[in-house]
Structures are given as C-alpha cells and as structure tokens.
Amino acid sequence: MIETPSLALQFKESPQVLDELVRSVSLRCGGDEAFSAFAIEWIGTHLKTHAWPGNYRELEQCVRNLLIRGQYYPPQLRSAGQLEWLSQAPRGALSADDLLNAYCRHVYAQTGTYEASATKLGLDRRTVRARVEN
Numbered sequence: 001m002i003e004t005p006s007l008a009l010q011f012k013e014s015p016q017v018l019d020e021l022v023r024s025v026s027l028r029c030g031g032d033e034a035f036s037a038f039a040i041e042w043i044g045t046h047l048k049t050h051a052w053p054g055n056y057r058e059l060e061q062c063v064r065n066l067l068i069r070g071q072y073y074p075p076q077l078r079s080a081g082q083l084e085w086l087s088q089a090p091r092g093a094l095s096a097d098d099l100l101n102a103y104c105r106h107v108y109a110q111t112g113t114y115e116a117s118a119t120k121l122g123l124d125r126r127t128v129r130a131r132v133e134n
Contacts, residue, residue, distance in 0.1 A: 007052040007059060018043065021056070025063040039066045050074060053112040104131035 011018045019040050026036040043062065052058055058074070065072040094102070108117045108128065117132075118125040 007055045008050065011052075021059060022063060025060050026067070029060075029064055029067055031063070031067050035067060039063055042066055042072075047072075047074070053108075054114070101131045101134045104128050108132045 005013070022039050022043065023033075023036045026032075026039055031039070039062075043066075047062070054061070062072040062074070104117065104121065104123075107120055108114065111117045111120060114125045114129045114132070117123075118128045121128060123131075
C-alpha cells in the first residue's frame with residue numbers, strides 16, 4: 001500500500017505546495033492570479049494550523065468558498081473529550097436534528113472523511129457532509 005502524507009503535513013514541510021495547489025484550484029474554478037494570491041494569504045492567516053481532514057477536496061471547497069463568499073469556515077470537528085452535546089441528550093435539550101448533526105460531526109472527527117463516516121453511519125456521503133457542515 002502506498003501512503004501519501006496528509007495535506008497539513010505537506011503544507012508544513014513544503015509551504016510552496018499550498019501555493020501550487022491553491023493556484024491550480026483557483027484557476028480551475030474561475031479565479032485569476034490576484035484571487036490566488038488573496039486565497040493563499042487568507043489560508044495562511046486563518047487556517048495556518050488547520051488539519052485539513054478532507055485533504056484536497058476540503059482545500060478545493062475552501063477555495064470555492066473564498067471565491068464566492070470571501071471566507072471559509074471549516075466544519076467544527078469535536079474530539080471524544082469534547083462531547084458536551086452528549087450530556088445534553090438525556091435531558092432532552094437537543095432536537096433530533098441537533099443530535100444527529102453532533103453525532104455526524106463526532107464520527108467525521110474520528111474517520112476524517114465523509115465517505116468513511118457515511119459507511120460507518122449507514123448514510124449517504126452527501127447527507128453526512130450536510131450534517132457535519134450544519
């Protein structure tokens with residue numbers, strides 16, 4: 001099996017990889033060199049320590065959001081030690097939607113991909129993504 005380093009590790013070890021990938025995605029999505037420079041600077045400022053669990057697809061989504069909205073907010077990932085929503089569930093403080101969203105985020109934090117989360121949850125990948133980003 002061939003394993004490639006995570007996007008976060010690639011960016012840390014070789015910052016020019018970020019520049020190259022952002023330029024490529026930007027041009028493919030209709031951006032220009034000026035936008036590419038903006039996106040590279042924005043990511044460097046706002047997402048310097050981001051883990052990029054979605055790897056290239058998440059970077060692409062980030063660039064698309066920057067192009068359209070001028071900002072990007074990655075899904076809030078929660079570790080097993082930060083499950084405050086779990087303590088609210090028995091009290092009935094969460095709606096079914098809130099509970100499902102929180103659980104999807106929890107599983108996504110464990111698996112790192114929408115596909116793996118969908119398989120584990122028995123849901124469609126697009127449904128998991130919508131729940132994680134909600």
